[in-house]
Amino acid sequence: MSEKTLNPFKIAQKQLKEACDALGEEDAVYELLSQPEKVLEVTIPVKMDDGTTKLFTGYRVQHNDASGPTKGGIRFHPGVTKDEVKALATWMTFKCGVVGLPYGGAKGGVIVDPTVLSKRELERLSRGYVRAIAPIIGERRDIPAPDVNTNGQTMAWMVDEYSSLRGVGQTLPASFTGKPVEFGGCLARTEATGYGVMLMMREAAKYKGMDIKDMRIAVQGFGNVGSYAAMYAQAFGAKVVAVSDVSCCLYNENGLDVNDIMKYSKENNKLITGYTGECEELDRSKIFGIECDGFAPCALENSITSETSKEIKAKIITEGANGPTTPEAEEYLLEKGVFLIPDILANSGGVIVSYFEWVQNLHNYYWRFDEVQEKQEVKMVDAFVKVINAMEERNVDMRKAAYLVAIKSLAMPMRLRGWF
Ligand SMILES: NC(=O)C1=CN([C@@H]2O[C@H](COP(=O)(O)OP(=O)(O)OC[C@H]3O[C@@H](n4cnc5c(N)ncnc54)[C@H](O)[C@@H]3O)[C@@H](O)[C@H]2O)C=CC1
Numbered sequence: 033m034s035e036k037t038l039n040p041f042k043i044a045q046k047q048l049k050e051a052c053d054a055l056g057e058e059d060a061v062y063e064l065l066s067q068p069e070k071v072l073e074v075t076i077p078v079k080m081d082d083g084t085t086k087l088f089t090g091y092r093v094q095h096n097d098a099s100g101p102t103k104g105g106i107r108f109h110p111g112v113t114k115d116e117v118k119a120l121a122t123w124m125t126f127k128c129g130v131v132g133l134p135y136g137g138a139k140g141g142v143i144v145d146p147t148v149l150s151k152r153e154l155e156r157l158s159r160g161y162v163r164a165i166a167p168i169i170g171e172r173r174d175i176p177a178p179d180v181n182t183n184g185q186t187m188a189w190m191v192d193e194y195s196s197l198r199g200v201g202q203t204l205p206a207s208f209t210g211k212p213v214e215f216g217g218c219l220a221r222t223e224a225t226g227y228g229v230m231l232m233m234r235e236a237a238k239y240k241g242m243d244i245k246d247m248r249i250a251v252q253g254f255g256n257v258g259s260y261a262a263m264y265a266q267a268f269g270a271k272v273v274a275v276s277d278v279s280c281c282l283y284n285e286n287g288l289d290v291n292d293i294m295k296y297s298k299e300n301n302k303l304i305t306g307y308t309g310e311c312e313e314l315d316r317s318k319i320f321g322i323e324c325d326g327f328a329p330c331a332l333e334n335s336i337t338s339e340t341s342k343e344i345k346a347k348i349i350t351e352g353a354n355g356p357t358t359p360e361a362e363e364y365l366l367e368k369g370v371f372l373i374p375d376i377l378a379n380s381g382g383v384i385v386s387y388f389e390w391v392q393n394l395h396n397y398y399w400r401f402d403e404v405q406e407k408q409e410v411k412m413v414d415a416f417v418k419v420i421n422a423m424e425e426r427n428v429d430m431r432k433a434a435y436l437v438a439i440k441s442l443a444m445p446m447r448l449r450g451w452f
Pocket residue numbers: 178179180181182225252253254255256257258276277278279316330331332333352353354379380382383
């Protein structure tokens with residue numbers, strides 16, 4: 033099996049096993065966390081614009097609800113598989129655990145190429161998916177959010193559909209997060225994941241005796257996470273020398289104009305190819321070999337393989353994507369002395385601000401943009417310090433340390449509930 037097609041669920045289980053062994057936890061902790069509690073597979077019939085009906089396969093996986101309702105995004109992508117959604121749900125449990133949110137993990141996915149669907153077809157698919165998973169979700173049970181190829185608009189359709197289905201004669205905004213601000217969304221949620229990725233780059237730089245202002249940074253993926261990661265890297269004073277997406281890599285050793293590229297990509301079907309500002313357009317694979325100090329993979333799983341890791345020049349990697357580094361690549365990078373901030377910590381900003389959105393929806397009281405970012409920063413920097421302490425105390429790498437922190441916080445409620 034090539035590393036690109038490695039089963040992410042097997043990787044998640046391996047990461048968990050290693051951390052449980054390092055902690056000396058009872059076998060029951062590994063057993064309980066190694067399998068999701070619920071896996072729902074659904075078939076969604078969608079009436080297409082040409083009058084035909086197409087069937088789509090979707091999943092919702094709830095991994096563990098010991099600490100609270102489950103939480104996690106919904107992905108629309110042709111490469112979605114049941115095991116990928118199981119892995120993403122598992123990682124969500126540890127992500128919520130490491131930053132201390134009162135949630136367990138979940139994730140959803142639909143096998144679809146959304147780029148070939150019209151807006152109307154996408155709306156019908158989103159509503160159909162919600163009708164199919166409605167029996168197992170809810171604002172106190174499992175709260176979905178956006179992920180790859182879904183956004184605030186998708187969430188708005190889903191809240192609308194879910195609220196009518198529940199038939200209580202009222203809108204239920206807390207049933208989904210990542211909604212548009214005009215429809216119960218939270219200020220700073222759109223920016224949250226990318227902002228958090230660069231908060232972690234900044235803290236990692238400090239820990240390594242560097243200053244983010246002196247860093248050259250490269251970002252893979254220019255969607256929600258990657259574009260805001262690049263924007264905040266620049267806002268923190270770093271030089272963003274390269275960004276890439278599925279279409280190409282843009283490079284300028286003197287620094288790119290990230291805001292201008294964001295504007296261009298919005299007007300160009302969310303792609304950066306053809307941008308005519310000051311830079312070179314390279315093949316997307318060139319992002320790995322860019323001369324830089326910090327690298328943020330913000331696209332999909334398994335992009336840093338044993339092959340691409342050999343090209344990476346960065347001293348710090350912050351994983352904006354979920355599962356971007358294969359175990360083989362990680363081993364090589366750690367041996368080389370690269371400081372790697374794992375996904376469950378680095379990209380936790382999204383679910384942290386989703387939690388803030390949920391709290392605001394339940395209270396119908398809304399916070400300012402700067403209040404949200406301040407609260408996000410406090411949570412992430414606290415978690416960073418906890419993980420660094422665990423790393424130093426136990427002499428393990430950052431990923432294992434993050435799992436140790438998360439597993440400790442998960443084992444207690446499971447024990448108190450009498451699950452083992
Ligand atoms: N949206 C969120 O709040 C969160 C997302 N994540 C993770 O971050 C990653 C990205 O998610 P989003 O930005 O939301 O998705 P998105 O759909 O907004 O963007 C994905 C980006 O990746 C690019 N891409 C796809 N294949 C690529 C390839 N082979 N090479 C280079 N670029 C490629 C796309 O062109 C696009 O720019 C995913 O792993 C997701 O699970 C993690 C935490 C929260």
